[in-house]
Amino acid sequence: MTPEDRAAGSPALPALFRIDGQVVLVTGAGRGIGAEIALQLARAGGELVLVSRTASELREVAARIESEGGRAHVRVCDVTDSARVRAVIEDLPCLDVVVNNAGNNIPEPFVEVSEAHLDALLDLNTRAVFVVAQAAVRKMLRHPDRAARGGTVINISSQMGHVGSPNRTVYCMTKHAVEGLTRAMAVELAPRGIRVNSIGPTFVDTPLVRRIVDTPEKSRFILSNIPAGRLASVTEVAAAAVYLASPAAAMVTGTCLRVDGGWTAQ
């Protein structure tokens, strides 16, 4: 198999699920869900702009995309640095898809949440998501043919954007906020040809989750709440992003695609 063949993704990713020629920016692209989303959107034909704080991780993801025949650019940037992230987005030649993926969680009981933790999560999970989305949409709207070309914002939310859970007060608050932003952006931007959706995964097998779920009790609690009986994989979250970014989802906006193995159906 040549790199070009592999770049085409799975043997026959149907045309309507492809995004050839589109420029895609992914935040938190150095590892976990973000890295896999970047990889799969590149396989679907996108030209990637990878953003995170850690240059070495971004370079690794870019190298992998390029080894498969895809195109990727690295932009080292802390998304909570508003001025810097706005400048990064503004300086892009073009932007069609933004995946607002950077986020964090600090699970702890409600009464123990410090203002420092509150501010850190509000800043990254909500404020930075707003700023990145706003900068991205401003950039998209400068394209003279945007309504015809279409544009897409994908916010990586969580099942915790829909339900509550112990030790998750701040996280649930910030993820519910992302769901509200998604809907309001979608309604306002639909007439301009920009679609806005979120993805609501259950616990995904990532370095972040492996750090948080550090006891057998926590692991049992989580698995007992997922009817599917297992964690989601980064591949499955990324496939949802491919669908939402693609022309196949042209009529999908203002909604949350849950990849939660049934957690919120209970």
Next chain:
Amino acid sequence: MLSPGAASGFRLDGRTALVTGAGSGTGRAIALELARAGARVVLVARTRASLEEAAAAIEAAGGRALVRRCDVTDTQALHALLAEVAPLHIFVNNAGTNIPRGFTEVTDADLDTLLGLNLRACFLAGQAAAAGMLRHGVAGVILNVTSQMGHVGAPERTAYCMTKHGLEGLTKAMAVELAPRGIRVNSIAPTFVDTPLIRRIAVEPRVRDALVARIPLGRMASEREVALAAVYLCSGAAAMVTGTSLLVDGGWTAQ
């Protein structure tokens, strides 16, 4: 446990799918796109002529289709059909109807028609499909075609909203119960779709314009857009998606 997703998502090669209400509109489009994604499709509806046409369109696109005339409210006939086409990997509960009418004007006959087709038949068909999948050890997918009206209310839609909300409830409960057996259950909730059913309901341009004005994206959904959502949900790409409703509503319910 649900099996992990295949990296080669969005394809349905080697699967057999059955679509009810496949003779026209959304059902026909779903059958066509599932076939294009590689599935062998069994087309079911009450009238053979429309099914033959749909099957011809699938075969012309290089797909494989099988036509079976069946009234999905006839449980015995449906069971016989499911036994004949087993093992089934994908079941699309698409047959449904609407009788828009003011709440106080809804007759018992209207109510029974909608309850009978949109809920009772969907329940029994889903039950029969799940039983078949379990019997054959198939990690299958059941898809219920609901509506944005399964999530919100609207004038002259009391019975319709009631049945479609009911179908959303069924979807969630089936999903939770069947996940440990490897079966996924989801719904697709479209806004108004440009179909013969809608064209019959929204004959007057004034009515049509009023509907479209409520859709932020400014148009009805196409049958194909609903069908592509079905391809995603039925494929390995959605291996961890169960018990949810994929809204294809152009933003209607986000308002």
